[in-house]
Amino acid sequence: xxxRHTTQPLPLSASAQPSNLxxxxxxxxxFMCVAHKTQLMIVCVTDPTASPIxxxxxxxxxxxxxxxARWVPTLKRHLLVVxxxxxxxxYSWDAASLLKVVTxxxxxxxxxxxxxxxxxxxxxxxxxxxxxxxxxxxxxxSTGEVLVLRxxxxxxxxxxxxxxxxxxxxxxxxxxxxGVESFRFRWRPYAVAALATCGDGRLAVGYVRGHVAVGxxxxxxxxxxxxxxxxxxxxxxxxxxxxxxxxxxxxxxLRVYQLQPKTFLAxxxxxxxxxxxxxxxxxxxDE
Amino acid sequence: xVMVDHGLPLQFLNLGGEMLYIIxxxxxxxxxxxxxAAKVRNDIxxxxxxxxxxxxxxxxxxxxxxxALRGVFERLAHGSIMRLNAVSMDKxxxxxxxxxxxxxxxxxxxxxxxxRLLLEFVQxxxxxVSIFLREGIQTAEGRFVxxxxxPVPPNTExxxxxxxxxxxxxxxxxxxxxxxxxxxxxxxxxxxxxxPRPRGTNLGINLYAIRDGLDSExxxxxxxxxxxxxxxxxxxxxxxVELNLLAQLLKPASxxxxxxxxxxxNEDDAADDGAxxxxxxxxxxxxxxxxxxxxxxxxxxxxxxENQDQDMDLLELLDSTN
Numbered sequence: 155x156x157x158r159h160t161t162q163p164l165p166l167s168a169s170a171q172p173s174n175l176x177x178x179x180x181x182x183x184x185f186m187c188v189a190h191k192t193q194l195m196i197v198c199v200t201d202p203t204a205s206p207i208x209x210x211x212x213x214x215x216x217x218x219x220x221x222x223a224r225w226v227p228t229l230k231r232h233l234l235v236v237x238x239x240x241x242x243x244x245y246s247w248d249a250a251s252l253l254k255v256v257t258x259x260x261x262x263x264x265x266x267x268x269x270x271x272x273x274x275x276x277x278x279x280x281x282x283x284x285x286x287x288x289x290x291x292x293x294x295x296s297t298g299e300v301l302v303l304r305x306x307x308x309x310x311x312x313x314x315x316x317x318x319x320x321x322x323x324x325x326x327x328x329x330x331x332x333g334v335e336s337f338r339f340r341w342r343p344y345a346v347a348a349l350a351t352c353g354d355g356r357l358a359v360g361y362v363r364g365h366v367a368v369g370x371x372x373x374x375x376x377x378x379x380x381x382x383x384x385x386x387x388x389x390x391x392x393x394x395x396x397x398x399x400x401x402x403x404x405x406x407x408l409r410v411y412q413l414q415p416k417t418f419l420a421x422x423x424x425x426x427x428x429x430x431x432x433x434x435x436x437x438x439x440d441e
Numbered sequence: 442x443v444m445v446d447h448g449l450p451l452q453f454l455n456l457g458g459e460m461l462y463i464i465x466x467x468x469x470x471x472x473x474x475x476x477x478a479a480k481v482r483n484d485i486x487x488x489x490x491x492x493x494x495x496x497x498x499x500x501x502x503x504x505x506x507x508x509a510l511r512g513v514f515e516r517l518a519h520g521s522i523m524r525l526n527a528v529s530m531d532k533x534x535x536x537x538x539x540x541x542x543x544x545x546x547x548x549x550x551x552x553x554x555x556x557r558l559l560l561e562f563v564q565x566x567x568x569x570v571s572i573f574l575r576e577g578i579q580t581a582e583g584r585f586v587x588x589x590x591x592p593v594p595p596n597t598e599x600x601x602x603x604x605x606x607x608x609x610x611x612x613x614x615x616x617x618x619x620x621x622x623x624x625x626x627x628x629x630x631x632x633x634x635x636x637p638r639p640r641g642t643n644l645g646i647n648l649y650a651i652r653d654g655l656d657s658e659x660x661x662x663x664x665x666x667x668x669x670x671x672x673x674x675x676x677x678x679x680x681x682v683e684l685n686l687l688a689q690l691l692k693p694a695s696x697x698x699x700x701x702x703x704x705x706x707n708e709d710d711a712a713d714d715g716a717x718x719x720x721x722x723x724x725x726x727x728x729x730x731x732x733x734x735x736x737x738x739x740x741x742x743x744x745x746x747e748n749q750d751q752d753m754d755l756l757e758l759l760d761s762t763n
Binding site for chain 2: 170345386406416423425
């Protein structure tokens with residue numbers, strides 16, 4: 155039922171960022187990814203003899219202060235997506251290949267589109283929150299916008315998508331397509347704290363002001379299905395499994411929301427005496 | 442508003458405050474005359490809280506790097522009649538940054554991002570500070586000891602309770618799980634008002650004053666014997682003295698009556714890995730200077746007369762830095 159693997163010492167200390175641990179299973183190998191300031195560490199916990207992989211993502215020629223690094227499944231593979239202050243970097247799953255760098259603008263500026271969300275002079279935009287949605291990659295920003303970027307393997311088509319694009323989208327799978335923006339949306343003008351995939355094309359967004367919202371992909375956009383007002387404490391992390399959405403808060407609370415058939419707060423746990431800094435839900439696989 | 446560019450005020454003001462505590466402790470330990478010690482403290486505080494400087498600090502900008510911050514505090518420390526040698530400045534720089542590392546309880550929400558910035562700033566710093574070692578705040582390896590027991594923060598419930606709700610939002614049942622900790626209910630929130638107690642946090646207090654029993658503002662009323670005493674507050678000199686104090690900055694080092702202050706001479710040598718030799722030319726100001734002719738001559742050269750002629754040069758300097 156429970157087996158502990160050999161402890162793997164990390165070559166560098168872990169940054170005090172929420173959700174600073176990502177897990178990837180490939181065959182019988184299990185990998186862990188941890189961020190240290192501007193560097194990534196990837197260790198294989200099932201092979202103690204393997205050397206850790208160190209990656210140093212950069213944006214605009216400068217090291218990227220990392221907020222989160224996560225493996226995201228697309229339709230055919232896993233991408234290693236790294237968010238930080240000023241941009242988003244896409245790697246192959248083992249960080250061996252740099253696929254795309256997406257630069258974020260400054261807060262308040264008119265920059266946007268290919269450059270990412272609009273920003274403002276003198277204030278760096280920050281990206282935090284990574285999740286997969288229909289084979290694409292969703293990234294949250296400090297303006298409250300969520301960018302949905304292509305994963306390079308096409309995407310799952312939903313009702314309302316243009317039928318003429320179907321064959322082209324599904325067959326168009328290459329690294330050049332990675333990181334290209336599909337669409338963006340903003341439900342709240344507050345910084346995004348965390349994102350989570352809820353299955354069936356649904357995406358959960360948690361905000362630093364404590365709001366939580368869930369939406370579903372519709373064509374080249376997203377429809378908001380449900381939202382809960384803030385309890386007064388910031389969301390710190392999100393996870394989803396077995397039809398449940400779990401939200402950790404800086405107040406130490408863990409709130410469990412049932413997603414189907416109706417979304418509502420099912421349980422509230424006074425889990426910790428300090429902020430919840432990470433969540434990982436491994437369910438039965440049932441939706 | 443992106444909080445990543447609003448961490449500098451916390452970084453600068455907290456570090457500046459800790460630097461003042463350290464300098465104050467050393468001024469007392471080395472028995473610097475009270476009037477000169479007060480002048481040093483007031484000089485530094487007046488410069489640090491200069492209106493233009495504070496306005497610049499509060500502009501949205503990234504945190505200063507360690508090297509840049511050291512430069513700022515080195516100039517700040519030398520904005521008085523006091524002089525620090527390189528060794529003392531190095532130790533001061535390490536110590537005050539380590540003091541900042543203890544600022545771990547910052548209110549949530551937007552400040553959480555600032556807290557992460559500050560934690561990143563001090564990440565991997567494990568310099569041991571003797572008072573931290575003695576107080577049990579730091580381990581022998583330089584790691585900080587974070588309390589896991591005791592009162593939970595304000596707006597946090599004690600762990601263990603689970604509430605269950607139905608689809609209508611009604612509470613249907615509760616249960617408890619063993620959290621395995623030793624938690625207590627949250628204390629009342631602190632206040633920013635300097636007068637009332639409690640402050641609600643031990644952050645920002647002067648550990649040296651508590652250890653040496655120098656703080657006379659301890660409230661010994663019933664029920665408050667175990668409360669952390671409030672720090673001593675600097676007395677305000679008034680704006681009329683500020684410009685005169687700032688004018689000291691423009692005095693050439695050779696013409697300025699100064700004295701050297703040794704930091705951590707007897708305090709932290711035992712806790713450091715390597716001993717640092719103090720230069721022989723450093724002057725130690727002693728109350729009974731009459732027995733040392735050289736010291737007596739130096740004391741006679743000390744002057745507290747403000748140089749009014751430097752006011753205009755100071756303003757020009759401030760203007761040039763904007």
